[in-house]
Amino acid sequence: MVTKYIIVVGGVISGVGKGVATASIARMMQERGFEVSVIKIDPYINCDAGTLRPTEHGEVWVTDDGGEIDQDLGNYERFLGKSFSKNNNITTGQIYRSLIEKERKGDFLGETVQFIPHVPNEIKRRIKKVSDGNDIVLIEIGGTVGDYENVPFLFAMKSLENEIGSDNICYLLVTYLPIPSHIEEMKSKPTQIAVKLLRENGIQPDFILCRGKKRLDEIRKKKLELYANIKSENIISMPDVMGIGTSNTLYIIPLDLEKEGLGDKILNRLKLEERKKPDWRDWENAVQKILVPEKVIRVAMVGKYLDIGDYQLTDSYISVNEALKHAAAKNNCKVEIEWIDSKEFENDLMGVEKLKWFNGLIVPGGFGSSGVEGKIKAIQFARENNIPYLGLCFGLQLAVVEFARNKCGLLDAHTTEINCSTLNPVIDILPEQKNINEKGGTMRLGAYMAMVKDGTRVYDLYGGNEVLESGEQAHKPLEVYERHRHRYEVNPDYHKCLVDNGMILSGLSSDGRLVEFIELPNHKFFIATQAHPEFKSSLLKPAPLFDGFVRACLE
Ligand code: GLN
Numbered sequence: 379m380v381t382k383y384i385i386v387v388g389g390v391i392s393g394v395g396k397g398v399a400t401a402s403i404a405r406m407m408q409e410r411g412f413e414v415s416v417i418k419i420d421p422y423i424n425c426d427a428g429t430l431r432p433t434e435h436g437e438v439w440v441t442d443d444g445g446e447i448d449q450d451l452g453n454y455e456r457f458l459g460k461s462f463s464k465n466n467n468i469t470t471g472q473i474y475r476s477l478i479e480k481e482r483k484g485d486f487l488g489e490t491v492q493f494i495p496h497v498p499n500e501i502k503r504r505i506k507k508v509s510d511g512n513d514i515v516l517i518e519i520g521g522t523v524g525d526y527e528n529v530p531f532l533f534a535m536k537s538l539e540n541e542i543g544s545d546n547i548c549y550l551l552v553t554y555l556p557i558p559s560h561i562e563e564m565k566s567k568p569t570q571i572a573v574k575l576l577r578e579n580g581i582q583p584d585f586i587l588c589r590g591k592k593r594l595d596e597i598r599k600k601k602l603e604l605y606a607n608i609k610s611e612n613i614i615s616m617p618d619v620m621g622i623g624t625s626n627t628l629y630i631i632p633l634d635l636e637k638e639g640l641g642d643k644i645l646n647r648l649k650l651e652e653r654k655k656p657d658w659r660d661w662e663n664a665v666q667k668i669l670v671p672e673k674v675i676r677v678a679m680v681g682k683y684l685d686i687g688d689y690q691l692t693d694s695y696i697s698v699n700e701a702l703k704h705a706a707a708k709n710n711c712k713v714e715i716e717w718i719d720s721k722e723f724e725n726d727l728m729g730v731e732k733l734k735w736f737n738g739l740i741v742p743g744g745f746g747s748s749g750v751e752g753k754i755k756a757i758q759f760a761r762e763n764n765i766p767y768l769g770l771c772f773g774l775q776l777a778v779v780e781f782a783r784n785k786c787g788l789l790d791a792h793t794t795e796i797n798c799s800t801l802n803p804v805i806d807i808l809p810e811q812k813n814i815n816e817k818g819g820t821m822r823l824g825a826y827m828a829m830v831k832d833g834t835r836v837y838d839l840y841g842g843n844e845v846l847e848s849g850e851q852a853h854k855p856l857e858v859y860e861r862h863r864h865r866y867e868v869n870p871d872y873h874k875c876l877v878d879n880g881m882i883l884s885g886l887s888s889d890g891r892l893v894e895f896i897e898l899p900n901h902k903f904f905i906a907t908q909a910h911p912e913f914k915s916s917l918l919k920p921a922p923l924f925d926g927f928v929r930a931c932l933e
Contacts, residue, residue, distance in 0.1 A: 379513055380542065380546055381509040381512055381513065381514070381515055381546070382513065382514050382515075382546050382547070382648045382650060383509075383514075383515050383516075383517060383535075383538065383542075383546065383547040383548070384403060384407075384514065384515075384516045384517070384547075384548055384550060384644060384648075385516075385517050385519065385535050385547065385548070385549045385550065385581075386399065386400045386403070386516060386517065386518045386519065386550050386552060387519045387522075387523055387528075387532070387549065387550070387551055387552070387576065387581075387583075388519070388520075388521065388522045388523065388551075388552050388553070389522055389523050389524075389551050389552065389553040389554075389568070389569060389571075389572025389573070389575070389576070390522065390553045390554040390556075390568040390569060390571075390572050391522065391554050392520075392521060392522055394552065394553075394554045394589040395552070395589060395616070395628075395631075396518060396552040397418075397449070397450035397453045397454075397518060398453055398628050398631055399550075399552050399587055399616065399631065399635075400416060400450070400453075400454070400516050400518040401416070401450075401453040401454050401456070401457035401458070402457060402631040402632040402635055403516060403550070403632075403635065403640065403641075403644070404416050404454060404457060404458055404514075404516050405457045405458055405632045406632055406635065406636060406640065406641035406644075406656065407514045407516075407641070407644070408458055409632075409641075409654075409656035409657065409658065410641065410645065410652040410653060410654060410655075410656055411652060411653025411654035412513040412514045412650075412653060413511065413512045413513045413514075414458065414512060414513065414514050414515070414516070415462065415466065415508055415509070415512040415514075415515045415516075416451075416454040416458075416462065416466060416515070416516045416517075416518065417466050417467070417468060417505060417508055417515060417516070417517045417518070418447065418448055418450045418451055418454075418466065418467050418468075418518050418520065419467075419468045419469075419501075419517060419518065419519045419520055419528075419531050420448055420467065420468070420469045420470075420520045421469070421470050421519070421520055421521050421525065421527035421528045421530075421531060422469055422470060422471065422520075422527070423469070423470050423471045423474070424469060424471050424818075425469060425471040425472050425475060425818060425819070426445060426446045426447060426464070426467065426469065426471075426472075426818065426819060427439070427446050427447050427448045427467075428446030428817075428818055428819055428821075429817055429818050432694045435448065435449075436448075436449045436694065436696055437449060437694050437695060437696050437697060438863070439451045439452040439455075439697065439913065440823060440824065440861045440862070440863045440910060440913050441461065441462060441463060441464050441466075441824065441861070441913075442461050442463070442824055442825040442859075442861060443463050443464050443824050443825075444464065444819075444823035444824030444825075445463065445464020445465075445466075445467060445823075445824075446464075446819065446823065446863070447464065447466075447467040448467065448520070449696055449697075450518060450520075451466060451467060452696065452697055452700070452913070454466075455913075455916065456700055456704075456915070456916045456917060457629075457632070457916070457917070458916075459916040459917070459918055459919055461914075463508075465504065465507060465508050466508055468501065468504050468505070470527060470530070472504075473497060473500045473501060473504075473530075474497075476500060477491060477496055477497070477500055493530070494533075497530050497533075497534070498530065498533050498534035498537045501530065501531060501534035502534055502537065502538055502541075505517065505534075505538065514648075514650075517535070519531050519532070519535075522572070523551075523572055523575040523576045523579070524572070524575045529579065532576075532579040532580075532581060533579065535547070535549075535581065536579065536580045536581060545648065545649050546648065547648075548584040548585070548644065548647045548648055549576075549581050549582070549583045549584050549585075550583065550584065550585040550586075550587060550644075551572060551573065551576060551583040551585070551586045551587065552586075552587045552589060552616075553568065553569040553572050553586060553587070553588060553589065554568070554569075554588075554589045554590060555568070555569060555588050555589070555590040555594065555598070556568065556590070557590065557591050557592065564590060564592060564594070564595070564598055566598050566601055566602050566605070569586065569588065569602060569606070570602070570605045570606060573586070573605070573606040573608075582607070582608075583606070583608060584608075584612060584647050585608075585612045585613075585614060585640070585643070585644070585647075586602065586606065586608060586612070586613045586614065587614050587616050588602075588613060588614065588615050588616060589616050589617075589618075590615075590616075590617055590618070591617065591618055592617050593615045593617045594613065594615040594617075596610075599613050611639075611643070612643060614635065614638045614640050615638065616631070616634070616635065619631065619634075621669060622669045622670060625668060625669045625670065625671065625712060626669075627665060627668040627669065627703070629661070629664065629665050629668065629917050630665050630669075632658075632661070633658060633661070633662065633665065636656065636658070641656065660918055661917070661918065664707045664708075664917050664918060665707075667706075667707045667708075667710050668703065668706070668707045668712070671706065671710060671711050671712035672710045672711060673710070673711040673712070673932060674711060674712045674713075674714060675706075675711055675712070675713055675714070675737040675738065675928065675931040675932055676713075676714045676715075676716065676735070676736045676737050677702065677713050677714070677715050677716070677736060677737060677738045677739070677740060677931065678715075678716050678718050678733055678736040678738070678739045678740070678756070679695060679698065679715050679716065679717050679718065679739075679740045679742060680718045680719075680720045680723075680739060680740070680741050680752070680753055680756045681694070681695060681717065681718075681719070681720065681741070681742050681744060681749075681753075682719060682720060682721070682744055682746075682748045682749040695717075695742050697910070697912040697913055697915070698740065698742050698770065698912045699715060700912070700915065701911070701912035701915035701920065701921050701924045702715065702740075702924060702928065703917075704915045704916060704917050704919075704920035704921070704924065705915070705920040705921070705924040705925045705927070705928040706928055707917065707920075708920050708925060708928075709925070709928050709929055709932060711928065711932060713928065713931075716736070718756075719749065719752075720749035720750070720752030720753040720756065721748065721749040721752055722752060723751075723752035723753075723755045723756055724749065724751050724752040724755075730752075730755045730756055730758075730759045731759075733756060733759050733760065733763075733765060734763065734765075736765065737765075737766065737931035737932070738765060738766035738767070738768070738903070738927060738928075738930065738931040739756060739757070739759075739760040739765055739766070739767050739768075740767075740768045740769075740770065740773065740927075741753050741756065741757060741767075741768075741769050741770070741772065741773030741776060741777070742770045742771075742772070742773060743770050743771040743772050743773070743863065743864075743910060744771075744772040744773075745772070745795075746795075746796075747795075747796045750776065750796055753772075753773075753776050754776050754779060754780045754783075757769070757773075757776055757777050757780045758780050758784060760904070761777075761780065761781075761898065761901065761904060764901060764902050765902070766902050766903035766904075766927055766930040766931050767901075767903065767904045767905070767906070768903070768905060768906065768923060768924070768927040769896075769905070769906025769907070770906070770907060770909075770910055770911070770912065771862075771863070771864055771907070771908060771909065771910055772864075773906055774868075774893075774895075774896060774906035774907055774908050775793050775795075775805045775866060775868070775908075776793070777896065777904075777906045778804050778805060778868050778872075778876065778881075778893075778896065778906075779791050779792055779793060779804055779805060781876065781879070781881055781898075782802060782804045782872065782875070782876065785879045785880065785881075786875050786876065786879045788802040788804065788875075790802055791803075791804045792804070792805070793805030793806070793866055794806050794807060794866070795807075795865070795866050802872075803869055804868065804869055804872045804876075805866050805867065805868060805869060806866060806867065806869040807865055807866055807867075808822060808864075808865060808866065808867050808892075810822075811865045811866075814865075821862075821863050821864055821865050822862050822863070822864055822865065823861075823862060823863055824861055824862065825859045825860065825861050825862070826859070826860070826862055826887065826892075826894075826909070827857050827858070827859050827887070827888060828857075828858045828859075828860070828885035828886065828887060828894035828895060828909070829855040829856070829857060829858075829885060829886055829887070829888055830842060830855060830856040830857075830858050830884060830885040830894075830895060831855060831882075831883075831884055831885065832852075832853050832854065832855065832856075834882055834884035834885075834895075834897060835884070835897050835903075835905060835926070836858075836884040836885055836895045836897060836905060836907075836923070837856055837884065839905075839922040839923060839925070839926040840856055840858050840922050841856075841922070842856040858885060858894075860894075860907065860909030860910065860911050860913075860914060861909060861910050861911075861913040861914065862908065862909050862910065863910060864908065867892050867893065867908065868883075868892070868893035868896075868908070870891055873893070876896075880898065880899065881896055881897075881898060882896065882897045882898065882899060883895070883896055884896060884897050884905075885907075892908065893908060894907060894908050894909060895907045895908075902930050902933065903926065903927060903930030903931075905923060905926070905927070907923065911923045911924065912924070
């Protein structure tokens with residue numbers, strides 16, 4: 379079968395859920411039995427998202443093959459329960475970088491390298507590479523129509539359409555219909571203008587997805603039909619999700635769009651027959667558990683860079699938040715997360731006592747010295763007061779520092795990321811990181827294997843104790859792959875000291891050099907990992923450590 383394309387573009391304003399809409403439609407296609415892939419186009423000149431400020435762009439998403447990408451890729455993976463490659467992200471920087479490299483090598487000898495055809499050709503080449511083996515590829519173009527920087531990509535889509543024929547490609551515009559408070563009326567004008575701007579690029583949308591506070595009424599649908607020349611049945615309402623009480627979830631969106639018949643309408647437009655009837659039972663079940671949870675647990679997430687101006691940017695830890703939601707849905711509870719800036723514990727000596735009122739503590743990934751001593755105090759409190767603790771990457775490193783200081787008696791123990799002259803560098807730079815000067819894409823990135831020891835809690839959580847078909851248990855080291863993004867590691871010179879004082883190194887790299895998982899015995903739950911298991915969590919398959927953590931919090 380030839381690959382079919384669904385192009386998603388944004389109109390009016392950004393940040394209205396284009397990524398979630400794309401992920402939802404992808405899931406609707408997957409439910410119909412198709413092999414689906416999703417590409418995110420980011421029109422910025424950065425080669426990837428690795429060097430972007432998290433307070434502006436949200437947390438960076440890491441793929442198995444070590445790509446550092448915008449969170450939208452996270453949404454796709456979470457909704458589809460499938461891993462994508464760094465090739466599923468295309469940026470302007472990547473396009474120009476490869477064109478310039480090819481030009482210098484002499485690949486275009488004699489030619490003038492120009493915007494047309496070289497830029498659209500490079501964009502199409504990358505799209506086709508991802509399309510291999512997929513029935514349907516969704517392409518989400520970042521930004522909004524009218525932005526200078528997405529013109530090359532719209533041009534490339536038109537050029538792709540010319541090549542493959544219009545039955546094999548459709549366009550969906552996600553817009554926003556504001557309701558100005560002084561008139562309390564939903565306005566369709568900005569959407570009309572967005573359609574006009576898209577047409578200036580030769581593209582007539584096949585579907586308009588209308589975001590807004592409320593559902594689009596028939597009058598406005600008809601108006602848009604008239605002004606945008608698009609059948610009202612293809613104008614789809616996507617109002618803010620309502621939820622029940624204080625519970626709400628984006629995972630309801632594919633179910634809502636299904637009610638609007640969008641999945642079948644897209645198949646019709648692309649002249650496709652569904653391969654199987656969508657079966658949403660497990661999905662509905664999980665959504666139901668999020669909306670009507672039986673219990674509530676409170677988790678303190680102690681991190682930094684939470685405040686920007688008057689706003690708390692909880693997007694900095696979006697994958698951790700989502701992984702908690704997945705685990706909560708599985709365990710029929712709701713997780714209320716309180717984001718606490720760790721600096722708070724540094725200024726107020728008794729402040730850390732407030733952690734008593736939480737069912738669990740998470741210290742997520744982080745960089746730099748800001749708030750580090752506060753995080754260490756929080757970890758100490760959780761360890762000493764039997765409060766479930768989950769440490770992620772920096773959260774493992776600081777748990778080791780805390781343990782070294784307070785249990786191994788190495789009072790000045792530290793990570794050399796913060797104090798390079800400590801006499802006890804329990805966390806030190808990875809040897810292969812020592813001579814790296816370039817910042818972009820040079821961390822230890824992507825999926826690495828850990829050998830998890832039989833008899834540990836981590837082993838149990840990852841299913842090591844599951845009974846084999848033969849009726850026996852495996853009792854052999856379990857290979858676990860999780861994604862990484864770091865430059866520092868537990869210093870091998872201190873492994874013995876940590877173990878002698880009671881820490882269990884539950885998982886190591888296959889050469890035994892890198893600590894991947896730690897845990898403490900005689901504690902409700904004290905587990906940390908050098909990896910980021912949140913990157914492999916999806917609604918129907920929560921990450922094992924998050925699942926275990928939530929269960930421990932429920933006890
Ligand atoms: N800053 C630490 C390192 O580079 C931890 C990174 C992280 O938490 N992702 O090793």
